[in-house]
Amino acid sequence: RPAGGGAPSGTVTEHEAAAQRIHWRLPLSFQTTMPVLGDNPIYVTEMLRASSAGAVDIRIFEPGEVVPAFAITEAVREGKVEAGYTWLGYDQGRIPSAALIAAVPFGMEPWEFAAWWFEGGGRTLGEALYAKQNIHVVFCGLTGPETAGWFREPIESLDDVRGLKIRFAGIGGKVMERAGASVTMLPGGEIFQALEKGAIDATEYALPIVDQSLGFNRVASYNYYPGWHQPATSSHMVVNLDVWNQTAPADQKLIETACTAGVMRNLARSEALQGEIIAGFPEVGVEAHTLPDDVLRELERVTEEVLEEEAANDADFAAILESQQRFRASYAHWKARAYLPRDF
Amino acid sequence: MAPNEGLALLMFASFIGLVFTGFPVAWILGGLAVLFTALAIVLNLDFNFPFAIDWSYTSLVVDRSWNVMENWVMVALPMFIFMGLLLDRSGIANQLMVSFSRLFGGVRGGLAITVTLIGLLLAATTGIIGASVVLLALLGLPVMLNQGYDKALASGTVCAVGTLGILIPPSIMLVLMADRMAMSVGDLFLGAVFPGALLGGLYVAYLLGVGLLKPDSAPASEREPVNWATVRDLFVAILPPAFLILAVLGSIFLGLATPTEAAGVGAAGALLLAVLKRRLDGRVLREVLHETTRTTAFIFGVLLGATAFALVLRGLGGDELIERALLNLPFSPAGIIITILFATFLLGFFLDWIELTLIILPLVSPVVVNLGFDPVWFTVLFAVCLQTSFLTPPVGFAIFYLKGVAPPGVEVRTIYKGVAPFIVLQLIGLVIIFNWDALVTWLPAQAYR
Amino acid sequence: MELPATRFSRAVDPWLERIGQWASWLWVLLLAVIVANVVLRYVFGEGRIEFEEVQWHLYATGFLLGLGYALKADAHIRVDVLHERFSPTLTAWVELYGILLLLLPFIAVVLIFSVPFVCTSFAFGEISSSPGGLPYRWAIKAMLPLGFLLLLVAALSRLSRVWAWLFLGADAAPDEGFAETEGGAGRGAE
Numbered sequence A: 001r002p003a004g005g006g007a008p009s010g011t012v013t014e015h016e017a018a019a020q021r022i023h024w025r026l027p028l029s030f031q032t033t034m035p036v037l038g039d040n041p042i043y044v045t046e047m048l049r050a051s052s053a054g055a056v057d058i059r060i061f062e063p064g065e066v067v068p069a070f071a072i073t074e075a076v077r078e079g080k081v082e083a084g085y086t087w088l089g090y091d092q093g094r095i096p097s098a099a100l101i102a103a104v105p106f107g108m109e110p111w112e113f114a115a116w117w118f119e120g121g122g123r124t125l126g127e128a129l130y131a132k133q134n135i136h137v138v139f140c141g142l143t144g145p146e147t148a149g150w151f152r153e154p155i156e157s158l159d160d161v162r163g164l165k166i167r168f169a170g171i172g173g174k175v176m177e178r179a180g181a182s183v184t185m186l187p188g189g190e191i192f193q194a195l196e197k198g199a200i201d202a203t204e205y206a207l208p209i210v211d212q213s214l215g216f217n218r219v220a221s222y223n224y225y226p227g228w229h230q231p232a233t234s235s236h237m238v239v240n241l242d243v244w245n246q247t248a249p250a251d252q253k254l255i256e257t258a259c260t261a262g263v264m265r266n267l268a269r270s271e272a273l274q275g276e277i278i279a280g281f282p283e284v285g286v287e288a289h290t291l292p293d294d295v296l297r298e299l300e301r302v303t304e305e306v307l308e309e310e311a312a313n314d315a316d317f318a319a320i321l322e323s324q325q326r327f328r329a330s331y332a333h334w335k336a337r338a339y340l341p342r343d344f
Numbered sequence B: 001m002a003p004n005e006g007l008a009l010l011m012f013a014s015f016i017g018l019v020f021t022g023f024p025v026a027w028i029l030g031g032l033a034v035l036f037t038a039l040a041i042v043l044n045l046d047f048n049f050p051f052a053i054d055w056s057y058t059s060l061v062v063d064r065s066w067n068v069m070e071n072w073v074m075v076a077l078p079m080f081i082f083m084g085l086l087l088d089r090s091g092i093a094n095q096l097m098v099s100f101s102r103l104f105g106g107v108r109g110g111l112a113i114t115v116t117l118i119g120l121l122l123a124a125t126t127g128i129i130g131a132s133v134v135l136l137a138l139l140g141l142p143v144m145l146n147q148g149y150d151k152a153l154a155s156g157t158v159c160a161v162g163t164l165g166i167l168i169p170p171s172i173m174l175v176l177m178a179d180r181m182a183m184s185v186g187d188l189f190l191g192a193v194f195p196g197a198l199l200g201g202l203y204v205a206y207l208l209g210v211g212l213l214k215p216d217s218a219p220a221s222e223r224e225p226v227n228w229a230t231v232r233d234l235f236v237a238i239l240p241p242a243f244l245i246l247a248v249l250g251s252i253f254l255g256l257a258t259p260t261e262a263a264g265v266g267a268a269g270a271l272l273l274a275v276l277k278r279r280l281d282g283r284v285l286r287e288v289l290h291e292t293t294r295t296t297a298f299i300f301g302v303l304l305g306a307t308a309f310a311l312v313l314r315g316l317g318g319d320e321l322i323e324r325a326l327l328n329l330p331f332s333p334a335g336i337i338i339t340i341l342f343a344t345f346l347l348g349f350f351l352d353w354i355e356l357t358l359i360i361l362p363l364v365s366p367v368v369v370n371l372g373f374d375p376v377w378f379t380v381l382f383a384v385c386l387q388t389s390f391l392t393p394p395v396g397f398a399i400f401y402l403k404g405v406a407p408p409g410v411e412v413r414t415i416y417k418g419v420a421p422f423i424v425l426q427l428i429g430l431v432i433i434f435n436w437d438a439l440v441t442w443l444p445a446q447a448y449r
Numbered sequence C: 001m002e003l004p005a006t007r008f009s010r011a012v013d014p015w016l017e018r019i020g021q022w023a024s025w026l027w028v029l030l031l032a033v034i035v036a037n038v039v040l041r042y043v044f045g046e047g048r049i050e051f052e053e054v055q056w057h058l059y060a061t062g063f064l065l066g067l068g069y070a071l072k073a074d075a076h077i078r079v080d081v082l083h084e085r086f087s088p089t090l091t092a093w094v095e096l097y098g099i100l101l102l103l104l105p106f107i108a109v110v111l112i113f114s115v116p117f118v119c120t121s122f123a124f125g126e127i128s129s130s131p132g133g134l135p136y137r138w139a140i141k142a143m144l145p146l147g148f149l150l151l152l153v154a155a156l157s158r159l160s161r162v163w164a165w166l167f168l169g170a171d172a173a174p175d176e177g178f179a180e181t182e183g184g185a186g187r188g189a190e
């Protein structure tokens, strides 16, 4: 087990065991070895253990070790495990609006999302949505944009998107499909091989540092930006509601505090580590490119279409989308004026 | 040792003991998961040990079974089994093997070498052990036995060669390891190429040696006079299998299909072949389909049982038990590597590769990397160890799968005997890779530049 | 060892056989879907995530419906190192205790907990989370309890036959139609 598992239960001394107030299993949906996306729970659980003098002992489990990666919310809901740390986008089959909390194409930027969650009513909506699932949800991690993907051939116009065989998940995948791409959902383990042999032309995956560690740069030399499909990606700790309600208020606050710190530290790590990777691209034969404006505009148009359709089908989706749009409209006044333009 | 770990050890021991009663492995695994949950509850472990298990925890077996159901990669398994059974029952396999073995003329052991070469070609598919062992067993075992091969030698060959698929890329095991270690799948794939070829080479050398020293256990096929007619016959006979191999491998390498889809393409190719050669009627097809269902079901029975077993074992703290045993090793760097590999090899007698990859690899890899060893080199060594674990009695899944489809008369004891020399070959391979790390590291350094 | 047929096994075994044989045609369907998907994608440049998902829907249905069928045919992976030296009576006792203490409890746990698993999916109208994926996820999830229900029936049928052999041995004649071949896993009675 990588560092961060903390003291294995077998080595906890009698004294410590007596003082322990919380002793949860925390299955993860990403490997802790995955930089930025996977390592944040190590930080959060260590913080909790240290700041509580060992009384809040939450033990992390790698994906599949106890709970399959995509089944975390459901296992927590049923109380099979006390808590989990996951990307809520995996729930969108059962809870369509979870996608809005997890990552939205052409959605909010990281600090914008944090502002909506903490100050703009997002947290109330998110907690209410998951309370219906018998789950208390705590915002616990946040990363910046992902890359728009790894391509074998350059993308110069919308024509290059049409017929493109690409692996793409979630709402972004729906958008790509509608824009004319041939979208596939190959299992994670086959992406590399399929891309290398040309069974697919492109794939979306994660942050540059993650993708590089997995070796995508070796089989596809065009890496595109900006990460339109995921301008911000949030992670949450999900806690069984009954377990949460039985938790002492002081410990609840401790967990919320550690998670809020986790959001900040996760974002800091996510922002800090990508530049060096992109700077090193020429050395490994990769070209970083920007998607043409007309492609982005078209993708944005399709995204709005898809989001509206989803909102028409699901009341929660409509409510959360409306809240996000309202917040963004007001935030736009500030965003457009206060910051230097990106090309300044 | 904490009481819950004592229970974990007891669970291990019960499995080993019960396996020898001859009750189906699948239900022993699943049943023990339930029994030990009950036992843990009855002993009131959760009173003192916060990580003890209850029914709610064990009910995760349902979520884990669902994870098996929705695993697209596993689609390859019934497809390869169908392909193997179809080639066997339609008589194409026999014809194929006989014509292939003519290539080796009077070489004693030639037939087993042919099986090895076909196995190496098949290894270029996804490498799901159950699928490749069953396929090779159906293709090669009856033919070798008919020609008078020693049962142990024939079944040992099939078992060992069938496991090579998981080492030779593409391989789901290497993908899982790359995922665990956050390392490049490509490096790992390339790193495993020469070690895989080396093991294949060792098998061939061994089979040639057996042919020379113990001619009775690997008799040669009848020598035929070589003339244009036999050459033409040979060519015609090799065309269909060549077409099949082309269908499977070609669709992968030309980027037409993923390795998983390639299994379906191969099965379709076999069906087409059987129809074209007029070897297929409704009765044969139905029989093949029925047997595909039964074989697929019993392999998945084992997978479902194993996932339940692993869940409960982990809940009882089986992981920590292994972890602690490995962590304080008082050796030199090379000594630590050897100890880790040796421990993996021993654990492989009891646990399957998924569990070992989940438990041990993330635990030891930081230690190994800190010692200055190449992580790809170490992971490939680890992978060879795990591949060996499929062959080691008493719990060797390759052995079980082979037993499942072997003709009557091939007992598990026979297979145990047959795999023994191959385990020795695996160990020789490990020593060679350990001493010449360039076998692993050279190819990744050359490619993609 | 040839187990005698019982009234219960005579009633259910033909059905297990029939269901297993019907399910077997799923492999042909699966093969066709895979080929269609490959052709669609690479000849017509059209990706179909529905077709990708149908593949594992078919394979999961196939192996789950096959569980009871395989048990009925006694097609299993087992270690026969000692087993083959057991007397038929000892083998029967192993079967009896194995079914009672290992197999039935395992089936019970999966059945008890998979029903709410399916109900949750149904209640939420769960669909695939992939773009263009399949709806009615509860239907494929329901294959898990269904498969284990068939396994339960097969286990009870076999239990009744082992029981008959052990305790009613002289009264029940072996039923030729369902006799097993020795260690005939995989190649069990067709």
Ligand code: NA
Binding pocket: B122, B123, B124, B125, B126, B127, B164, B165, B166, B167, B168, B169, B170, B171
């Ligand atoms: Na392989």
Ligand code: NA
Binding pocket: B348, B349, B350, B351, B388, B389, B390, B391, B392, B393, B394, B395, B396, B397
């Ligand atoms: Na083994």
